[in-house]
Amino acid sequence: MPLEQEIGGVQDIHKLKEVIFDLHYRNAMDVEHILNYPSENESLMESSTDDIIIQGIMDLPADDEQDPDDSSVLPHVSPKDAFLPVDTLKNYLIQHEKNITDLVYTLLNVKDEIVFDSYAKKKQITIDAYFRKE
Incomplete structure (x- = not known):
């Protein structure tokens, strides 16, 4: 990363810290913690492998099994x-x-x-x- 971008990033972080201080947050978090929230990475979905995707598709019932039974008779309603x-x-x-x-x-x-x-x-x-x- 070029030095200018790194300096610009540090300046942005300092500006954010000033804004947070000016807003008088009760529990002001560290700006680094806000920008890189730890549980953010935990919520990302793991990508499935091809074998898992293929097995999931094979486990699905066929379309003809999912169709409702057309031969069923509705109950009589008086x-x-x-x-x-x-x-x-x-x-x-x-x-x-x-x-x-x-x-x-x-x-x-x-x-x-x-x-x-x-x-x-x-x-x-x-x-x-x-x-x-x-």
Whole structure:
């Protein structure tokens, strides 16, 4: 390192010491300690060797194993099971300090669709057939 750079570095360190003194830090650290913080080198990540990288890639499961099983069937959710959480969420949004009316109206539409869907699925029967069931 040329002598001029070394002298400039020493002058910069003295300027930093003056600034730290002027700022009246309670626990003023040594400027050398600030510039070359000891734990800084500990946090550096060690570079992996090629063998470690290759082994890490080989240990990963294949893509086809990570895909979700498309053949799985979703569980049946009744209209009542769907209606209750939507109603609870609607009540929460109404009570929330930021009353978000658009979301409340959207949830009301969802509730209406659930109710309409549950009525649409019901099969209309005659009075005689109704009393024969019991």
